[in-house]
Amino acid sequence: MQPLCDGLFDFGKLYMSEDVQYKMAVSVRELVQFVMLSGSIERGLGFVGPSPALEGVLGHQHLQEGRPEEYKAEVYLKHECHIEEVALTVRGRVDGIWELEDSVLIEEIKTVSGRRPIEEKPVHWAQCKVYAYIYMVQHDLQHIGVQLTYLNRRTYNTTEFQRSFTFAELEVFFDDLVQQYMSWSLIQIRWQQIRDRSIKALHFPYIDYRKGQRSFAVHVYKALADGQLLFAEAPTGIGKTMGVLFPAVKAVEQKKIAKIFYLTAKTIGREVAQKAFADMREAGLRFRVTTLTAKEKICFREEGPCDVETCPFAIGYYDRLKDALFDAMNEEAWTRQTIERLAHKHVVCPFELSLDLSIWGDAIICDYNYAFSPNAQLRRYFEEDDSDIALLVDEAHNLVDRARAMFSASLEKRDVWDVKRMMQKAHPPTSKALHRVNKFFVQMRKQAEEEPQEGRPRGTIVQKDAPKELLTLLEDVLEEAELYLMKEPDEDLAPPLLELYFRIRDMIRAGGQYDKRFVTIFESFRSDAMLRLFCIDPSTLLKKVFARVKSAILFSATLRPIDYFREMLGGGEEDRHVLLPSPFPQEHLHLMIDDRIATTYRMRGRTYGDVARVIAQMAEGRDGNMLVFFPSYRYLEDVVSRFLERAPSIPVIIQRPGMSEEERENFLYAFESGSVESIVGFAVMGGIFGEGIDLVGDRLTGAIVVGVGLPQVCTERDLIREYYDEQNMGFDYAYVYPGMNKVMQAAGRVIRTEEDRGRVLLIDQRFRQERYRKLFPPWWQPVWTRHTGILPPPKGSS
Ligand code: SF4
Known part of the structure; x- marks a missing residue:
């Protein structure tokens, strides 16, 4: 063995070991911040200046472009330290390197705003020094120059500070930094040993795979192992959460990926993922999972926005952080409750603590925002090359409009x-x-x-x-x-x-x-x-995020037409996709179309009574609870008033805009099994009851979907249509595909388990048209219509 950094570590020397078992990676920024930050959360860090990722876009390029030819911008550097069986990679992208004939200058650029006097910050110098050290090791240099440049975002004026260092100086600095970090990393490494042993021994946590679940899990594992993007439609009943998490956990042990991001559009999705991890823990898994809760929800302040200047949980935060982290290591499910308890105990901000914990966890469960939003607090994970992160994007059909909103x-x-x-x-x-x-x-x-x-x-x-x-x-x-x-x-x-x-x-x-x-x-x-x-088109910005991770699985129960979602969500022809069949027998669902009634915006006024009559007929002629979905509240109200006149004795429950948590629970509680009377629930498509709810068994045996779900016509929708008209897909991309996705989600509420049986009635003449019918999933066959009997499947249906 060849000593690398002799005699520096309490826990052993750094060696170039032939037998590396554990690999760890840390970005230069993370390393420096973790070791050097102390004191309070600064307001300046929280609100001044654009996000680091954006700094590059706004100012760095401008400055770098003006540099002479021998200046190399955005150079990726990495250095690996070996400590017995551990390899720690320190990596990052330095802003610039001047390679002159007889000297080298490393430049780190920091964007500042306003007219405040420039202050040199020790953490900024530390970053420069780490890059300089790595460069010196790689090029066998004994001296180097370092320049810290503060760039005014607005005026592009710069303030420069220069220093020079010898290799020996930077080696001492670097080794000291790494030593402090490694004492923490060793805890992490020990943990990873425990974790990996548990994963190796972990069997699938349920008695058996559900139909289609194993196949889904195999697709997921292959995509993770090969570092690819996978678009997967995994219909209801497959058990998609465990189908994606189980192979992802296995991929962690196999060193295919290092960290899992489970991204959801709604809180309910986060709860389901937590439950899946809890089930695996029951089966023996040891895995640290951080759940991130929105700042405004988890903040301890009783009213008003966050103010770090006065908040006792922010003042001295970094002085108490390490104790809180140390304490957290005794737990594995870092849920909101756990984080709040730890934050109270150590008097640290719960939101900041959750972000800091995420570094030390194996998985993060959070909203899409944290990965995709340009303002995301977790962008640091997406700024490195050769990332080993996997994104698991739940209910990915929601990401199209969410991404539009985020950008x-x-x-x-x-x-x-x-x-x-x-x-x-x-x-x-x-x-x-x-x-x-x-x-x-x-x-x-x-x-x-x-x-x-x-x-x-x-x-x-x-x-x-x-x-x-x-x-x-x-x-x-x-x-x-x-x-x-x-x-x-x-x-x-x-x-x-x-x-x-x-x-x-x-x-x-x-x-x-x-x-x-x-x-x-x-x-x-x-x-x-x-x-x-x-x-209008979020695909390019999403693609940039995917380019910064090892792999991403975008999955949903409804992801068709798959080409549309692949294009909108930043995928390409080269990316994998899979459409899995429904695990339930086709005959468990009886699908009908009432194609006599027109529900277009123009015709609605004339057919409210017809829609109400058909709903009443279906409700009167059957036992069992039923949900009726409308494209808007307005339409819902217009039909409900007529329904109540026609069938006053049928119990109903109605979704209202902006329902509280309690009102939502009451709505779902009305569908409790064993109720004497059947109930008809009225809700809107794409809303809180239109997807993500499970009313299994006799809690729900029927659904009516009124209309093809087209989004409301507005300037933005029209602009989407105009944009995609260039490829003759304007109306489909802006209206038909998003609308039919909501229809499929709503209809999908009925059959949730192997035992469920039920009926779905689609009301609208347009459902007979090929444009809409070719989007029906295969398990919706045969299609019965009131008007023409059984319809053959349309040509080109997927
Ligand atoms: S507890 Fe609330 S107010 Fe205090 S720092 Fe955290 S988010 Fe801000």
Whole structure:
């Protein structure tokens, strides 16, 4: 064995071992922050400046492009230290390297905002020094120059600090840093040994695989092992959560992946994933899983937004963090309850603690936001090359619109005006900057009224280009607001100003990503107006996220047509897909179409009574609970009032907008099995009862879906249609596919288990058309229609 870093570690020397069993990786940023951060959570870290990923987009490129030829930008560096049987890889992307004839200069760029004086931060220097050390090892250098450059995001002015180091100096620094980190890593390594032994011995936690589940698990494992993207439709009953988690856990032990992100659109999805891990734990698995809860939900503050300056859980956070982490190592399910308990005990912010715990866990269960949103707190996981992360994206059909929302940004005139008035005395420069933004809105409104655009609603302007003038004005607001917020802002003024600050920062972020996949929409209504940078096509930005992970599995019970979802979600021809069959016998579901009734928007008014009559007939003629789904609340109410007149004795329960947790539970409780009377529930498609609920057995034996679920016509939908019209898919991509997905989800509520039997009635003439029918899953055959009897499957149906 050849000693590498002689005599530096309490726990042994670093050796180039031939027998590496455990590999660990840490980014330069993580290493430095973990070891060096102390004291309180700083407000500046929380709100000043764009996210690190975005810094590159906004300023770094500008600076790097102006550097001379011999300057190499964004150089990926990595270094591996071996400690007995452990290999620790320290890796990261240095902003720039100048390789001159007789010297080398390593540059790290930090973006700053506002006019605050530049402060050199020890953590920034530490990052530079680590990169410099790695470079020296790789190139066998004895001296090196290091430059820390602070770049003003707005003006592009720079402030530079230079130092030079010898190899011996940086070696001592690096080894000390790694030593401190390794004492923690060793705990992690010991844990991984325990974890891996448990995975090796782990059998599938249930008596048997469900039909189709094993096949799904095999597809998942192969994609994870090969580092690929897999799009999978795993119909209800397959047991998709365990079908994806079991092979993912096995892949961790096989070193195919190192960390699992289980991403969900809804809280219920997180609970199901937690339960799957709990079931595997029952079967002997040892696995640390962090569940992330939204900051506003888990925050201990009783009211108002987060304020780290005054919050006792933020003051001195880093001084107590390591004790809290150490304590957490005694547990494995880092759920919201566990995190809250630990946070109370150690007086640390529960939200920050959950993020810090995520580093030390084996899996993270969280909302899509944490991985895909440009403002995500977990972006650090997606900034490295050769990542060994796997993303498991649950109910992936939801990601299309969620991604659009995450990448878009909007601003309302009223908010600008309110904060402008509020800041008038407290900080006139901020107020004036907001006044200019307000003026911009006023001009736009005038233009929208005086020069209406053909084919657009009155008061609406759509532009292909980004609103550069507005973005510049918003930069001014940020700069002034930061100056005010960094001093001692008024307690009452700070929260609304901060809220607006974040909205504006989001606009600037979207402005930085703006390309032909975005449009600018201005809409005025009465005294208010809104400007939106709308991301029509989220595929490219999603693709960038997938490019930064080892593998991703995007799965759902309804993911057809698969080509549409693959395209929208950033996949390509080369990516795998699988459509698994339903595990239930076809005859368990009786599907009918009432193709006599027209439910198009124009025809609705004439057919409310017909729809109510058909629902009443089905409800009167059968035992068992039933759910009826509508495309909107308005439509629901119009039909329900007629239904109640027609069938007053049938018990009903009705979904209302914005139901509380308790009201939701009561709604579902009405479907308890064993109730004497059958109930008819009225709900909307795509809502909280339209997917993700399980009413098994006799809790639900029938469903009626009214209409083909097309999203409401609006400017944004029309823009999506126009965009995809270029490939002749406009109407399908904007309306038909999202609509039919909701229909399939709603109809899918009826048969949840092998024992379930039930009927689904689809009401709308359009269901007879090939355009819609070819999207039906094969297990919806045969299709009975009131009008024409059994319909043969359409050509080209999937
Ligand atoms: S507990 Fe709440 S207010 Fe305090 S730092 Fe955490 S999120 Fe902010």
